[in-house]
Amino acid sequence: MIPLVSHLAPLVCAVLLAVTGAGKLFGRQTDRLAANTVLVRVLNDGRRATLALRGVGAIELALAAALFAVPDTVVPGAATALLGVGFTGYLAYARTTAPESSCGCTARAEGPIGAKAFSRAGLVVAGGVLAATADRPWWSEISHRPAAAAAVLALAAVLVTALMADPARVLMPLRRARLRLFGHPLEPATGERVPVAATVELLEHSLAWQAAMPVVRSALLDHWDDEGWRVLHYAGAYTDERGTHPADVLFALDLTLTVDSAPSPAVRVSVIDDMTGEVVPSAVLAPTRTPLPLAT
Amino acid sequence: MSPSQHSESGGRRLDRRRFLTTAAIGGATIVGASALGGLDADAAFAEPMPSLDTAIPAAFAEGRIVAINRNVLDVAGSHGERYLIQLTNATSVWKLRTTTAEAIEVGDGLYARGAAMPDGTIAADAVWVNIVNVYVTIRGIAKDRLHLQHGSAEVVGHIVPDTTTASYLGGALTADLSKTRIGQEAQVLGAWRPADGNIDIARVSLGH
Amino acid sequence: MACGSTSLWAGEATWFCCGNAWGSCGSAGTGACGTCQSSKHMAAWPNLSAACYDITRPDLCGEGMPRRTCGAVMNVKHQCSGATVCVTLADCGPRTKSFCGEATCCNGACRTNRVIDLTPSAFSAIGSLSSGKLPVYIYE
Known part of the structure; x- marks a missing residue:
């Protein structure tokens, strides 16, 4: 089982790094995300923080390509594990010095750094270590044991999705589909009195x-x-x-x-x-109508 | 309060309403565009009105109610302040809807506007109890609630029959919530529930 | 700096809470400037910084609002009543782009788009919190 997992680890890591790397490198929101990270303070400039985040994205993409193409060599796996260690260190630093900052890890808007961000970095370390020990390319493992490989890949996909995705975002399409199938749960109010x-x-x-x-x-x-x-x-x-x-x-x-x-x-x-109970006729007067300068 | 006292005060309230209705409809000044002639509406807004009693400074209080002594609310401000807020029969009370002082409980949060009294208390003109106004994304819709995302937190917005209203892109408030969509951004004004942190929705203003 | 009378902008004002207080403002903290408190006359402005502007995007509703930074003061005047409050900028907001075209009116004269968010203290000085939004003129 362990060799099977380690043989498939390069593929799983490659897909994970390709998605997060492409998001950081090409994402239109990268500058906004960078602005919420601790990088801004470390690098003292929003633009440099964006460049740094895009640079990490490029490294992730390069590693993904290497893991994908030469999975049975040590270097890409070891580099991935090293990247994961780097991520963990960055998260620990950011969490200590700026607890409210976002991690910028997945190239999407996120809340403050939490357990999930650390788990993701841990997954990269573990994936890298496993990938470094792979001595057989993932494609030959898949062709050799297709059913077992499919099961491992499916499990990995669930694990990665759980750590990457916001559960509310995953549930949203399901909830939308339910509304489409069963109709809107809130009835239109017809002939209701004015609230x-x-x-x-x-x-x-x-x-x-x-x-x-x-x-x-x-x-x-x-x-x-x-x-x-x-x-x-x-x-x-x-x-x-x-x-x-x-x-x-x-x-x-x-x-x-x-x-x-x-x-x-x-x-x-x-x-x-209030005291006399009498109507006060002149209490409500027409307002003075002096035009004030209007904002343009 | 005993049931007989309650019905007695309820009866007085109805009598008062009857009296006020007669005055409101019978002896009223009719104010409307036709009554005052065609106005240049943009120019019609008044100069800032001076306070009616400039000697009495306006006051504002914010915090959680720690005790209620007759008509006085003892409020602990969120930044260490302490306020004593006097309620009178001229104080409006909002708690999800327009209500009376009896609806206020210890543990509720509030905002109060009024006048600072010489003894250090605040005579409240208006108190808004547990009122919140949050920017959210609608994540789910059920028969009696909306699932809302507020920042990184998930909040349940309860739909309260005969109270919850919706406004679609600035349109008039309506009881019709059937045009809410999942993924839509919205502003929810409602009453926070201290017990579970969820919200009873007074109005949901929907954007695009 | 004192609150002035030079026209700056006009639109809808909404309200928000801040300052680690009760209810949903616990998570809001003290805002983008680190000074925001619900009990002070403060406000959020959509163009407080470039990062803020990217979130609020008033330009998508045709509101090319100028940059005003933390600590800037403004007079906010209720279009219907003339009631005025002087506020200090302390946060980024409101999310103008999400409510493009929304209007609030006084006797037929309407102000469109959410252009300023006031703290409960400031909003209640010129209107009722339960109304949620007001048409305003902003001066500086």
């Missing part, structure tokens, strides 16, 4: 809100529906010659309207003195 949040949104976009906002103090205090109206209740305060008085500010809107159906709704606005 209160939509009426609040309508109010906040209205001229009435613009006029009344200097009087309003609270956020929405209460709401209720009454004979086709939706009443929105706020707490406020108004000022007259005798001082500032607490008040209830009430807006009544047609409960069937939204910002889509009524961009400029008519709104009934009342300010009621």
Whole structure:
């Protein structure tokens, strides 16, 4: 079993390094990824960090080619193991000095360095050591024992995918397919009443809100529906010659309207003195309309 | 609170609503584009309004509630501050939806806006309890929840009947969530659940 | 630096939390500038740095926003009410490109595209957190 694994290790390592190397070398996002790694601080420059990441990608591709073409020689495997050791050291350094940085290992957006990044580097070391001990090319091993080789390769593929891929990304196509097969689990709402949040949104976009906002103090205090109206209740305060008085500010809107159906709704606005219970007629005035310079 | 007290306060609330409705619909000023004539809407926004009581400085508090004593919330700020927040019947309370002070619990997080009082407390105009507003990617959709990716964390967004709404590219808020797609980027505004770190969704704003 | 009155930009403002606080902001940390706190009047700007711009890409929505770096101050004014708050830049955001064309209006006059993210302290000074977004003018 061990010789079989070591004979196939160059192929597995070659595929792994080809994918990550090509991603780093040719990826359009490499500069953005480099910006999140500790390389920026080490090299003191974002552009140099990108170059370094692309350089590592080129080395990975060269190693992949060597592992693929001359799998039964020691050098490519040993170099791969060495690269893995280098990765581990880099991760340990980055984790200690900048725990929030990304590793930049797989040429994809990733979170901070975690156990997975270390496992990946460990896999490269182990794969390299195994590949270095291979004394027979992988293609002759596959033709010699096709079934066993297929099983080992399938296992390796699962292991590599588990370590490389974000589980959510793997699950997403499956979840999409389920939605396509069984339909959207959330039914379209038909003839539903307008949500209160939509009426609040309508109010906040209205001229009435613009006029009344200097009087309003609270956020929405209460709401209720009454004979086709939706009443929105706020707490406020108004000022007259005798001082500032607490008040209830009430807006009544047609409960069937939204910002889509009524961009400029008519709104009934009342300010009621909290102490006397009387409507304050002049509390809501038309706003002063001094045009301010508009941003371009 | 005993059931009889509860129904009594509920009755008072209904009476109050009835009174306010009459005033809101009967004696109201109608404000709308037609009522005030054709405005140049871009020019219609007002100059900054001075605070109504310039003597009372505006105050803001953020943190976790460590104790509730009658109408006062004892809040530990995230950076070592301590706040005492007074709730009055003019304080609005949001916790997933517009609610009352009874819904607030010890352990909840909050943001409060109000006025700083001379005794060091804050008289709150508005408190938002457990409110979060996060940028997410939708990773999965089920009958009662959305699976959301927020940064590198996986969060469950619970769909709450009669409360959760959606807005598609800035359109009006609707209860229709059937146009959500897996892989879509979205902003989720909701109430964080201190017990499990998940979110009850108030609204999900969907982008492209 | 004081908050000025020279027009800079206009668009939608949203809010976000930061500063190792409760809820989902624990993972957000203190933002790209290392100073962000929800309880201070702070903001996130889409062009805080080249790396930030690559994430937010406001240009994809036609918003060629200028570079403003950590510590820059801005006046943010609610388009409908005129309420204004002075904020200091402390993070990168919002993700403008994900919501291209989204509009928020005042009586029919609309501001499109998410151009600034405010901390809860700043946002609540000019609007309600439960509204999520506001149409704003930005001055510096």
